[in-house]
Amino acid sequence: MAKTIPVKIKRQDTPHDGSRWETFDVPYESGMNVTTVLQRIAANPMTAEQQSSTPVAYDACCLEEICGACTMVINGRVRQACSALVDDLLQEQADSIELQPMTKFPVVRDLVVNRQPMFNSLSKVKAWVRVDGYHDMGSGPRVSEATQEEAYPLSRCMTCGCCVEACPQFNDHSPFIGPAAISQAILFNSHPTGAVDREDRLAVLSDAGGIADCGNSQNCVKVCPKEIPLTDSIAKAGRDTTLYKIRQWFGR
Amino acid sequence: MAKQHVVVVGGGLAGLAATMRLAEAGVHVYLISMVPVKRSHSVCAQGGINSVNNYTRQQGDSEWLHFDDTVYGGDFLQHQPLVKEMCDWAPRVIDLLDRLGVTFNRTPEGLRDQRRFGGTMYKRTAFAGATTGQQLIYALDEQVRRWEADGLVEKFEYWDFLGPILDDSGRCRGVVAQDMFSMETRSFAADAVVLATGGCGLVFGRSTMSMICTGGAAGRAYKAGVKYGNGEFVQVHPTAIPGTDKLRLMSESARGEGGRVWVPKKPQDDRDPRSIPANERYYFLEERYPKYGNLVPRDIATREIFDVCVNMGLSVEQDQLCAYLDVTELSPETQKKLDGILEIYEKFQGADPRQVPMKIFPAVHYSMGGLWVDYEKNTTTGGLVLGSQRNQQSNIPGIFVIGEADYQYHGGNRLGANSLLSCIFSGLIVAPSIENMLHSFSAGNAEDQPISLFDGAVKEHEAHADRLIKNQGSENPYQIHKELGDSMTRNVTVVRNNDDIKSTLAKIEELKDRYQNVALSDTGDWTNQNLSFTRALGDMIMMARVIAQGALQRDECRGAHFKPNFLTPPMDADDPAELHKQAQRWCKAFKEKNDRWLKSTIAEFTPDGPKMSYESVDTSLIPPRPRTYGLKGAEIIDEVWREMGAQAKTEQQAGAGTAN
Numbered sequence: 014m015a016k017t018i019p020v021k022i023k024r025q026d027t028p029h030d031g032s033r034w035e036t037f038d039v040p041y042e043s044g045m046n047v048t049t050v051l052q053r054i055a056a057n058p059m060t061a062e063q064q065s066s067t068p069v070a071y072d073a074c075c076l077e078e079i080c081g082a083c084t085m086v087i088n089g090r091v092r093q094a095c096s097a098l099v100d101d102l103l104q105e106q107a108d109s110i111e112l113q114p115m116t117k118f119p120v121v122r123d124l125v126v127n128r129q130p131m132f133n134s135l136s137k138v139k140a141w142v143r144v145d146g147y148h149d150m151g152s153g154p155r156v157s158e159a160t161q162e163e164a165y166p167l168s169r170c171m172t173c174g175c176c177v178e179a180c181p182q183f184n185d186h187s188p189f190i191g192p193a194a195i196s197q198a199i200l201f202n203s204h205p206t207g208a209v210d211r212e213d214r215l216a217v218l219s220d221a222g223g224i225a226d227c228g229n230s231q232n233c234v235k236v237c238p239k240e241i242p243l244t245d246s247i248a249k250a251g252r253d254t255t256l257y258k259i260r261q262w263f264g265r
Numbered sequence: 266m267a268k269q270h271v272v273v274v275g276g277g278l279a280g281l282a283a284t285m286r287l288a289e290a291g292v293h294v295y296l297i298s299m300v301p302v303k304r305s306h307s308v309c310a311q312g313g314i315n316s317v318n319n320y321t322r323q324q325g326d327s328e329w330l331h332f333d334d335t336v337y338g339g340d341f342l343q344h345q346p347l348v349k350e351m352c353d354w355a356p357r358v359i360d361l362l363d364r365l366g367v368t369f370n371r372t373p374e375g376l377r378d379q380r381r382f383g384g385t386m387y388k389r390t391a392f393a394g395a396t397t398g399q400q401l402i403y404a405l406d407e408q409v410r411r412w413e414a415d416g417l418v419e420k421f422e423y424w425d426f427l428g429p430i431l432d433d434s435g436r437c438r439g440v441v442a443q444d445m446f447s448m449e450t451r452s453f454a455a456d457a458v459v460l461a462t463g464g465c466g467l468v469f470g471r472s473t474m475s476m477i478c479t480g481g482a483a484g485r486a487y488k489a490g491v492k493y494g495n496g497e498f499v500q501v502h503p504t505a506i507p508g509t510d511k512l513r514l515m516s517e518s519a520r521g522e523g524g525r526v527w528v529p530k531k532p533q534d535d536r537d538p539r540s541i542p543a544n545e546r547y548y549f550l551e552e553r554y555p556k557y558g559n560l561v562p563r564d565i566a567t568r569e570i571f572d573v574c575v576n577m578g579l580s581v582e583q584d585q586l587c588a589y590l591d592v593t594e595l596s597p598e599t600q601k602k603l604d605g606i607l608e609i610y611e612k613f614q615g616a617d618p619r620q621v622p623m624k625i626f627p628a629v630h631y632s633m634g635g636l637w638v639d640y641e642k643n644t645t646t647g648g649l650v651l652g653s654q655r656n657q658q659s660n661i662p663g664i665f666v667i668g669e670a671d672y673q674y675h676g677g678n679r680l681g682a683n684s685l686l687s688c689i690f691s692g693l694i695v696a697p698s699i700e701n702m703l704h705s706f707s708a709g710n711a712e713d714q715p716i717s718l719f720d721g722a723v724k725e726h727e728a729h730a731d732r733l734i735k736n737q738g739s740e741n742p743y744q745i746h747k748e749l750g751d752s753m754t755r756n757v758t759v760v761r762n763n764d765d766i767k768s769t770l771a772k773i774e775e776l777k778d779r780y781q782n783v784a785l786s787d788t789g790d791w792t793n794q795n796l797s798f799t800r801a802l803g804d805m806i807m808m809a810r811v812i813a814q815g816a817l818q819r820d821e822c823r824g825a826h827f828k829p830n831f832l833t834p835p836m837d838a839d840d841p842a843e844l845h846k847q848a849q850r851w852c853k854a855f856k857e858k859n860d861r862w863l864k865s866t867i868a869e870f871t872p873d874g875p876k877m878s879y880e881s882v883d884t885s886l887i888p889p890r891p892r893t894y895g896l897k898g899a900e901i902i903d904e905v906w907r908e909m910g911a912q913a914k915t916e917q918q919a920g921a922g923t924a925n
């Protein structure tokens with residue numbers, strides 16, 4: 014018989030229900046990833062105990078680790094399901110694969126969580142460049158190669174949530190906006206036009222839920238799939254807010 | 266009068282561009298999307314976005330040449346006024362993106378860097394690392410978030426568009442959509458509806474597209490009466506990485522930066538590819554197309570890779586069709602520019618492409634066809650009348666279509682890096698058209714329509730969902746999807762033969778019947794993904810029929826549509842006089858072919874299947890000419906074709922003279 018892999022999944026029917034574990038034996042295919050596993054389960058939702066179940070709800074879109082949709086906790090580590098290869102997972106933990114939803118957001122169903130708070134944080138820090146309008150006004154400001162090389166990594170943040178999942182300070186009772194939003198604030202402050210809203214962003218970072226809530230444990234930077242230098246952004250945010258507060262103090 | 270609203274369905278590049286422009290004009294927008302807009306399929310685009318720029322201008326490039334490359338690459342199947350206007354605006358579109366903070370790559374002087382893409386001789390493509398689509402969509406997403414904070418945009422993310430609402434006169438008055446979490450179905454009254462719902466790659470099972478690219482939304486509009494144009498034109502990208510869930514793209518930029526495609530001359534040579542000496546490698550694109558080399562247009566690269574692997578039996582591997590795409594010889598600096606895409610290969614294949622050549626094979630990639638839209642031509646410039654209500658409006662008043670979901674701009678074949686451009690361009694120009702339409706309304710607004718119109722539409726969709734949920738059949742929707750994809754990929758992609766297409770059409774009929782018997786494994790009323798998928802599957806089966814029927818009827822070769830049985834035989838004579846004669850015959854055949862087939866396929870929904878008709882194409886600005894990439898005697902064909910054109914003109918003038 015072909016090899017099967019036991020896949021243990023933490024399931025929850027609605028936001029108000031409790032959770033339970035179900036195991037599915039999924040036939041192994043070479044090169045398969047966790048999204049393929051979930052597709053196979055959807056096509057045949059039969060548990061290892063031969064009980065018919067429902068397809069497992071999960072988020073996915075691009076399947077190439079660029080949209081951020083499919084983040085979940087896989088074998089205890091937060092990451093994207095589409096880039097988690099079964100072969101690698103079996104090397105980490107030979108006997109089975111275990112899937113759980115992220116814990117820092119309300120569960121919608123099964124592996125789907127509601128990450129709206131992350132998008133709200135982006136609004137809070139005005140993560141945009143406030144241009145005059147969309148009519149033709151010529152090209153943007155000149156940008157040196159060095160500046161582009163600093164900005165580009167930050168601009169790859171796909172709001173996937175790995176960093177906040179790993180952050181001990183982020184949870185649904187705390188107002189902390191989290192490392193991704195802090196890093197975006199720094200990105201837009203460093204843009205020549207984006208800097209127009211610099212003081213507003215620093216005000217948010219200086220306020221409750223801002224930079225002071227970061228305990229500097231550096232978990233975030235270790236789990237970011239895009240290798241965004243979050244702790245550099247956090248350090249910069251620390252310096253900039255200090256100066257901002259001094260300015261405020263003198264201004265008063 | 267009640268407040269006016271616009272619904273934008275889809276928050277990829279096209280939908281976001283339209284939304285931000287509408288909001289800027291003070292129009293209130295409901296933005297509806299199956300996924301959070303920031304996660305739309307557009308994030309996948311890697312390579313870049315085209316426009317003429319100061320650098321290429323100095324080498325003789327112009328907006329006109331960009332336009333020319335686009336229509337030549339598309340085998341003249343697009344209405345030229347739209348393409349001309351798009352290419353004229355392209356530099357300004359890139360400027361705008363630059364102002365919005367897109368982290369385009371820079372030259373040492375701080376200017377935007379460019380690379381070369383397929384189907385052109387110029388370095389027209391601006392890029393941001395290897396994640397251009399992601400960077401562009403983020404810039405637009407940020408602008409839309411800004412308008413959302415100002416209250417002009419209301420987002421409905423994780424909502425599935427189920428269909429438009431038409432009043433008795435046939436005008437669109439809004440849409441019905443379903444919350445994919447709570448499964449609530451509701452109506453949105455709107456004075457204009459913009460569909461920006463992307464392509465339909467999932468009709469082919471696996472493709473380079475994202476999971477949401479089912480074409481379901483387009484199918485629902487088609488079923489409601491929007492015409493569908495050029496469905497059979499589907500681009501197959503030459504270089505994708507085979508995978509179990511998706512065929513991941515290896516961007517053309519790999520070749521743009523110098524990557525080379527080859528296979529070992531010895532079939533399934535099992536040596537380490539790096540140890541195979543140059544003279545034992547077959548660089549078939551470079552040998553067959555010396556002028557463009559590895560950067561021939563996509564349809565040609567695809568067919569050549571297919572030919573070498575399938576017909577010549579030179580696939581690198583025995584049990585899996587593939588060729589090498591080799592960037593190992595590029596300098597580390599050049600490789601660095603490709604980091605983003607090389608990482609994808611490394612991540613999903615577990616091998617480092619900087620060290621070992623990548624294994625690639627063609628995959629379905631882009632839908633040139635789509636929902637039919639109109640335009641208004643500016644007779645002075647040859648471009649568009651900007652702000653005309655006809656621009657991007659479908660045959661149903663009040664429904665506009667933009668982005669990959671429409672059938673315009675790319676004709677028979679899309680050039681690389683032209684799609685991000687057409688998406689943003691069509692999104693930007695649709696806004697003033699809608700604004701003018703809103704101002705011109707004399708009749709009541711959508712919100713003034715009787716409640717029964719909206720409630721009736723909601724009830725209809727609820728009943729449809731209910732039928733699917735209660736169905737007591739034995740068919741598995743995922744199995745049907747797999748069979749559909751397999752048959753479409755086998756018979757309706759790279760090489761098309763009528764008998765094969767007919768067998769796929771028969772298969773589609775079978776699947777359509779079996780679909781009536783489909784059983785859901787989830788019948789719940791909370792976040793039921795099984796229901797959304799199965800509903801979309803019904804639309805995919807319908808759209809597969811449109812695509813296959815169009816392919817069957819079009820007995821010619823054009824762009825991505827390749828039917829070997831209808832190929833004008835290539836020239837083979839060595840004697841110059843004979844070659845010239847052959848060229849004349851070739852050109853005559855080419856003219857006859859254009860007289861018959863230089864037309865858009867138009868499909869209209871009927872319960873018995875698509876009703877097909879053909880629409881003539883506006884080629885008034887650049888007369889069609891043979892696409893002769895790599896043909897033997899290409900120059901002679903070009904010359905004979907010019908002579909024939911000149912002669913036709915003289916005859917016409919002479920004719921006009923006698924008539925006077």
Ligand SMILES: Cc1cc2nc3c(=O)[nH]c(=O)nc-3n(C[C@H](O)[C@H](O)[C@H](O)COP(=O)(O)OP(=O)(O)OC[C@H]3O[C@@H](n4cnc5c(N)ncnc54)[C@H](O)[C@@H]3O)c2cc1C
Nearest residue numbers: 275276277278279307310312313426463668669682684685
């Ligand atoms: C891998 C890859 C790489 C590419 N690289 C390039 C490149 O380098 N250069 C280039 O020019 N082009 C490239 N393309 C093509 C280009 O990315 C796409 O054509 C373009 O992004 C399409 O954008 P769009 O706005 O039309 O739609 P999409 O980005 O596909 O967005 C569709 C939107 O519609 C929504 N939607 C769909 N159905 C529904 C529904 N039923 N209800 C509600 N919402 C719905 C989705 O949620 C989404 O928001 C590439 C394509 C692929 C596949």
Ligand code: SF4
Nearest residue numbers: 180227228230231233
């Ligand atoms: S460094 Fe700060 S933001 Fe990062 S994980 Fe630690 S507490 Fe959270």
Ligand code: SF4
Nearest residue numbers: 170171173174176237
């Ligand atoms: S910073 Fe990294 S981990 Fe955090 S959301 Fe962005 S991409 Fe994900």
Ligand code: FES
Nearest residue numbers: 074076078081095
């Ligand atoms: S599906 Fe987009 S990151 Fe995994």
